[in-house]
Amino acid sequence: MEVTDKKALLKGIPGNPGVYRMFDAKKVLLYVGKAKNLKKRVASYFNKHQTPRIQRLVEQIEKIEFTVTQTEAEALLLESNLIKQHRPRYNILLRDDKSYPYIYVTTEDDFPRLTFHRGGKNKPGRYFGPYPSAGAVRSTLNLLQKIFQVRQCEDSFFRNRSRPCLQYQIDRCSAPCVGKISKEKYHQDIVDSIRFLEGKSGEIINARVLAMEEAASKQEYEQAAVFRDQIESLRQISQQQYITGAKGEVDIVVCAMESGTACVQVFYIRAGSSLGNRSFFPRLPDATASKAEILSAFISQYYSHREIPAELIVDEVLPDT
Structure with missing residues (x-):
């Protein structure tokens, strides 16, 4: 026309x-x-x-x-x-082709594992994220391994073990591969790992406190000490990650501009816990683009192939499109 x-x-x-x-x-x-x-x-x-x-x-x-x-x-x-x-000349272009990583729990297995995942979510199980970087996923997996000692090994490795691996020796795995832990106890560790990823650390801490007191009353002091250390670790992590007033799934998207360059920051909050943040530098058609225009274009492109959280917070009033 x-x-x-x-x-x-x-x-x-x-x-x-x-x-x-x-x-x-x-x-x-x-x-x-x-x-x-x-x-x-x-x-x-x-x-x-x-x-x-x-x-x-x-x-x-x-x-x-x-x-x-x-x-x-x-x-x-x-x-x-x-x-x-x-790539039209007057459009603000998001330069980001990377898929974001998740933590994947293979809930269908007898002894489920936690693992790093990137790509389509077409396998049965639970996915937690997205995380802003692979490093953030690995850091969380490392914490979960220390606290709950749930396996992270490949299934082929798990099925062919005849004795515990090094992860068991350094208290990073409970060695379900060779029967060092019952299926019921391992299942509880998986449940607690999922609750942790859902941001329900408080529930886990309360349950661990009761378990510690019960173990101490039975003079099972080594087991009580294990619960004590888990409680301390969970409290420290919760204090570091907790965001006051944030619940559910929230992304916070903000924009800053200087000398004709724009930086968009996305902060990821899930179940009241911060998963970290990521920076983006979209290509601008010229230096006159406003923050509201940049955020509107960024959000349109960024969430076109990603899950949109329940709440999206921005620092500008976006134009009505």
Whole structure:
């Protein structure tokens, strides 16, 4: 549709959700955007009060194409794919092709294991994350190994053991492979590991306190000391990771700008515990892009192929798209 007649253009655009594409006289794609109301969104570009960047964009537009979608979610996915494919000049581009790591618990096994996972979540079991980096996953796995001594070895290694490995010798595994722990006791360690990953450290601590007192009353002092050390470790970790007032799944997305460069930080909170944060440096079309525009473009592209948390907190009021 040609832009020469604005009224005719807007008449042809429906008020449905969808994606619009703006081209110049040479049929070069300038910009891709999404909208929950295509007609309202496209009309907004022709308002008098616009940023210099949008004014330059509008001056070059010779044609606008649009695709109607059934839902806003479909529009979000289509927009992200088109931006990645064509890399339009006036779009803010997220430079991030990495899939994020998770902790995976193989709950279907007789003696489940905890492991690092990256990629599709198509196997039966529990997935916890996403974590901002592989290092954050390995750090958490290391803590779980110290406290609960749940196995992390491959199944092929586990099935072919005739004696405990080094992890058992250094108190990092309870050696279920050779029967050093009962299935019931190991199952409880798995349950506690999952509760820890769900942010329920307080419940585990309370149960461990009762178990420590019971062991001490029976004069089982070595076992009581084990519970004592677990309680101390869990309390220290909980204090380090706890975020006041945060519950459930929350991502906090903030933006800072300096000298024409933008940095977007994403902080990941799950069950009141901080999993860490990650920095992104999106490519800007020019130095006039606002923080709100950057965050809006970042969120659209970043969450187009990731799970959206229950709550998303940003430090700017985002434009209505």
